[in-house]
């Protein structure tokens with residue numbers, strides 16, 4: 175099961191539904207606080223712990239965790255920013271039998287647990303509070319965020335006030351968009367999701383290891399998937415994309431090109447013509463290295479086949495409505511996204527979904543926080559990928575991997591998610607000094 179992702183409002187609704195179904199709010203908080211304490215115990219080991227509690231339910235989780243850690247033998251200090259205002263948090267505060275210091279006077283500790291604010295944060299922290307929190311987090315050996323680092327906007331991952339770098343973030347019931355959106359994502363450390371007994375039932379989720387089609391013992395090269403690539407003015411990019419498709423398990427990869435291309439594996443077939451009516455084609459790939467050649471994109475769109483449109487091809491689409499009725503996966507980075515969709519409103523998640531609706535296509539909105547959006551509202555958030563993917567040609571590799579997944583028979587949204595997940599893991603396997611060519615070599619090790 176992939177990890178669900180909910181907005182703050184959806185999270186409140188899921189909690190309300192659990193409460194309607196007979197689970198007391200204090201029980202949810204008890205589960206959350208216990209899970210927080212358990213994660214800290216496993217991750218950080220026994221060290222003096224300072225728990226910072228805010229006025230809402232995030233603070234309530236902190237009082238519960240304090241009780242569990244104290245019972246486990248920890249030296250626990252609790253510092254409160256304000257007395258609890260929420261009912262469940264008042265209850266949790268009442269269950270804590272130790273002293274409570276003032277936040278303003280709290281001094282550092284080896285383990286800090288930040289339970290100031292979670293999904294209820296409505297504005298940035300006051301500057302003195304933000305500054306003190308930053309200092310305590312900075313001095314800690316292990317900094318832990320309860321649900322979210324305080325200062326992060328849950329729904330869009332923006333920082334409403336300055337936050338430090340955390341080692342561990344423990345979330346409850348579902349992840350929040352901020353756990354997988356920049357800049358917040360890069361500050362959270364490991365992200366643990368605890369089950370607190372609610373049913374999130376989400377359309378949004380973290381992309382997980384794909385379920386790849388098994389090899390048919392009676393299969394042949396065409397039944398394993400034929401990817402047809404259309405070359406353009408700069409052949410290097412199509413070499414990366416076609417090679418990636420071949421290494422991702424497509425049974426046959428073909429490149430249409432007017433001039434011979436060097437650097438392709440011998441197994442990739444070059445052809446002067448482009449018979450896109452060929453029944454056996456599983457996916458067409460157009461865009462990498464295409465240049466400004468609109469007829470090539472037009473040609474691809476005449477074929478009744480799944481198409482991956484990447485790079486220059488995206489800029490040539492013109493109007494997203496042109497893609498209606500076609501079976502398309504678009505793979506834009508920020509610049510290409512802006513070229514096709516203009517300036518859309520909202521969080522990156524909302525922009526991705528709006529783009530998918532407008533184009534009636536699956537949109538892979540790339541970046542350090544890649545999203546995969548479908549026109550029907552499904553949204554996949556990539557797990558963190560290494561920053562060393564920011565090197566020329568890695569996008570071409572991704573396009574080829576997605577085309578292979580599509581040709582191998584995965585549905586468009588699943589193919590895009592599979593490609594994104596495998597691409598990230600291949601980058602991890604290739605290591606920090608990789609170039610796009612090394613990424614190709616790493617693909618078979620993650621399939």
Ligand SMILES: NC(=O)C1=CN([C@@H]2O[C@H](COP(=O)(O)OP(=O)(O)OC[C@H]3O[C@@H](n4cnc5c(N)ncnc54)[C@H](O)[C@@H]3O)[C@@H](O)[C@H]2O)[C@@H](O)CC1
Nearest residue numbers: 189202203206230231232291292293294295296297298321
């Ligand atoms: N509601 C539930 O059933 C559960 C909630 N849980 C926890 O509860 C959290 C959400 O709780 P809340 O909705 O109470 O929200 P928070 O605890 O995030 O904080 C809300 C409170 O802070 C105030 N506030 C917001 N921004 C502020 C700022 N910048 N400066 C000062 N005050 C500010 C609000 O007016 C409100 O009083 C989750 O993140 C999670 O940790 C968990 O205990 C699981 C169960």
Ligand SMILES: Nc1ncnc2c1ncn2[C@@H]1O[C@H](COP(=O)(O)OP(=O)(O)O)[C@@H](O)[C@H]1O
Nearest residue numbers: 507540541542560561563564566567568569570
């Ligand atoms: N800082 C980063 N952290 C993780 N992944 C990144 C980062 N920057 C870029 N990427 C990934 O690297 C790839 C770059 O693709 P793209 O921008 O199309 O590059 P190119 O056109 O050179 O191939 C995308 O998959 C993107 O998600």
Ligand SMILES: [K+]
Nearest residue numbers: 288291320322
């Ligand atoms: K917090």
